[in-house]
Amino acid sequence: MSGAPQLLAGRTIVVTGAARGVGHAIALACARAGARLVLADILADRLAETAAAMAAQGHQLRAVPLDLGDPAAIEAFADDVGAHEGTIHGLVNNAAIATGIGGPEFDAIEIDTWDRVMRVNVRGTWLVTRAMVPLMQAGSDGGRIVNLASDTALWGAPRLLAYTASKGAVISMTRSLARELGPRGIGIACIAPGIMRCEATEYVPAERHALYERGRAVPGPQVPDDITGTVVFLLTPGALAVTGQTIPVDAGFVFT
Known part of the structure; x- marks a missing residue:
């Protein structure tokens, strides 16, 4: 966008789940x-389309398909980034599986569904972070990491246990990693959006959207662009003092 502040000029940022929705808006x-x-995204064809459209607008980028459920794929992704970019300055752990919003109660969740959500949302976030940190340390700026959680983990959303538990784990990982990475000069923070109106949430029942839209301090729908300014700030060199924090960015549905 012409005239936008160049807060990330000269910085290389990795964004997972970037093919559509929230990840695309962040990118x-x-x-x-x-x-x-x-x-990076598992949706290879959609990722290629998104990357081509952004490149046509003059943005500098590469697109690399990535399956967060596959540890070998994550290692190969890190090797690829290391070979092409060498050093990175930021990582946005956005990719996740959100299944069953407003769906089955806790005792009706399939074990395979639970395991898949945990494999991608929790283990995948950890493995990508583990793979990217050495590339941050290679530079003079230790780097910044932004994890995408969800305010469902802050208010205890019902009928969404696997996803809510996974995002609670992301919040806990953020706190623990802040203490491990801080001495290396790496800051890590977490944002907790609410349900947004975008392609990825078209399946969410209307009553769940309505619950949020009535209950926000600023009533109405939330869209991906509502959270991008916070993410950009957290990726800047000046955001190190925010490390370890979880910030609800949900128009006041929950307060902490």
Whole structure:
């Protein structure tokens, strides 16, 4: 965007789950803030389309398909980024599985569903972080990591146990990693959005959307662009003092 502050100029940022929805909005905001991007997503064809559209707008980026459920794929992704970019300055752990919003109660969740959500949302976030940190340490700026959690983990959303538990784990990992990574000069923070109106949430029951839209301090729908400014700030060099924190970015549905 012409005239946008170049808060991320000269910085290379990795964004997972960047093919559509929230991840795409974050990637666009980072690009407009001057970042060079590495976009990753399991949706390879959609990722290629997104990358081509962004490149046509003049943004600098590469797109690399990535399955967070596959540890070998994550290792190969890290090798690829190391070979092409060398050093990165930021990581946005956005990719996740959100299944069953407003769906089955806790005792009706399939074990395979539970395991898949945990494999991608929790283990995948950990493995990507583990793989990217050495590339951050290679530079003079230790780097910044932003994890995407959910405010469902803050208010205890019903009929969504696997996802809520996984996002609670992401919040806990953020706190623990802040203490481990802080001495290395790496900051890590977490944002907790509410349900957003976007392609990825079209399946969410209307009553769940209505619950949020009535209950926010600023009533109405939330869209991906509502959270991108916070993400961009957390990726800047000046955000180190926010490390370990979880910030609800949900128009006041929950307060902490």
